[in-house]
Amino acid sequence: MNLKNAKTIDSDSYFSDRAMLVLEDGEVYTGMAFGAAGTTIGEIVFATGMTGYQETLTDPSYDRQIVVQTFPHIGNTGVNDQDGESARIWVAGYVVREPSPNVSSWRARGSLQDQLVDQGIVGISHIDTRRLVRHLRSAGVMRAGIFSGPSAALDGEGRPRIMQDFLDQVRSAPRMSGSHLTGEVSTDGSYTVEPAGDFLGKEPLCTVAALDLGIKSMTPHRLAERGCRVHVLPVDTTIEKIHALNPDGVFFSNGPGDPSTADDEVALLRQVLAAGLPFFGICLGNQLLGRALGFDTYKLKFGHRGINQPVMDLNTGKVEITAHNHGFAVDAPKGKPVQAPYAGGRYGRVRVSHVDLNDEVVEGLECLDIPAFSVQYHPEAAAGPHDASYLFDRFIDLMRNAKGGKAHA
Missing domain, CATH: 3.50.30.20 (Carbamoyl-phosphate synthase small subunit, N-terminal domain)
Structure with a gap:
């Protein structure tokens, strides 16, 4: 009624x-x-x-x-x-x-x-x-x-x-637009998830600094079962704290709220990118990478939430059925790579890597001149299909390649 x-x-x-x-x-x-x-x-x-x-x-x-x-x-x-x-x-x-x-x-x-x-x-x-x-x-x-x-x-x-x-x-209640909520959901203190599964008790293949913006527990587990040691960090972590961990890569998690309010998180991410650390972001992490590169974000009419969203990988043409939970999206041009708008293109070229086939919403970003990429959906599949689990392997390859480059240097 x-x-x-x-x-x-x-x-x-x-x-x-x-x-x-x-x-x-x-x-x-x-x-x-x-x-x-x-x-x-x-x-x-x-x-x-x-x-x-x-x-x-x-x-x-x-x-x-x-x-x-x-x-x-x-x-x-x-x-x-x-x-x-x-x-x-x-x-x-x-x-x-x-x-x-x-x-x-x-x-x-x-x-x-x-x-x-x-x-x-x-x-x-x-x-x-x-x-x-x-x-x-x-x-x-x-x-x-x-x-x-x-x-x-x-x-x-x-x-x-x-x-x-x-x-x-x-x-009279506050709207979601304009709400900065990561501080409500982030961990109070850092903790470490050690390698698991076949890598249990072994030296980690890579060390990841994971910023908790509202992280789901399955995400560090997916990295741990691939041989990573994951340091989960609170939202107010500084770049000095990240450097002290000597990580091979940095991860930004999912989380609630309006990405346009997350100025401190964007500033931290720009420091990560400037340091040349490999970066992977999921959901809010994708929106923050978009902002760090100089793109805007906007609120969707009703968002994507569920475990049956079709997404196309524009690099391969493959369609994945994926899990989503987001009400905001990145406003980036689809098609050919463009110069990232921030600071006169200091981060080089970027392209939209994934799109939602229901409404053409941007579902992923890939930097071509720095080691950074992100997706808007949830490859940890909790709950959901496992079509996108390869993204964790891509992040590990990015970190290991960077480590190999350091060794040669």
Whole structure:
């Protein structure tokens, strides 16, 4: 329904087990409370994955976002101790069509409902998520609020709220555009992930300094299983700290927020590039490389979120099915290589290496005169297809080639 009349809500009867989703344009959806009771407000976005809800919930890139799952049945495999991409749930709220009443998995350690309650995540279920997503695709993502529990319908003096109160709360919340959020999700202190798998206990092939902008735990693991020692560093790391680690390469992770606000991170990346250190960036890391090279970024109408996005590698013509989570993109020219605009082209030539086949959004950048490249999507595949795992191998080749050059020098 659409908010047209400012009706008073009877909190005792209405919010005992029900919930309300209010969008900033006045659209209202009523359903059942799911997870913790209360109020939450954030940017509402949708994720199209048919699996991987636990990885989605724990992805720090979803900080301050209410996530709508387009797949209708969520929670059937419960939650486990292996699939989380961080130590906590990061979504601001959760919207599903039909939560599973049962948990069926040999790995399960509990139910999704219980974990949402334990971590205070407010959600709503039993709404028409197909209609909601169609509306967001048409109108664009926007601010929204989920309201449930008796206290949600009372104002600060204990009086019943009217519908307009909910809309006012939503419209007074900060927008995602202009939000700098990496400091909220980055690690408080550095830590090291040692080589794993076939390289367990062996000397590392390469050492990587990884800036945590909201890193998913599978990313350093993908490097570690290829023989890398990965130093995961907080967002306020200096170039001196990076040099002290004597890394063979630098990695910038995924993360939340508007890349146009990340001036300190861009300044650090320019120092990395000026030092000649091989660089690889994923997601926000791709946007920051674009900014470091002198390109602008912009907000997408509804973004890419899910594990079924077709991307073409323009160097090979190969199409990859890839995992995405981004609402911003790099504004760089596709086609022939161009001089990177920053500082009169000091970083040489750059080309767009990958594009999304659904909407032609830039999905990768490759520098031709310095050792740096990035992609907008998630080759760590947590959850998602493994089509893009070769990008980690490309980064290792870049680092090893640079090491070989140093040896000859």
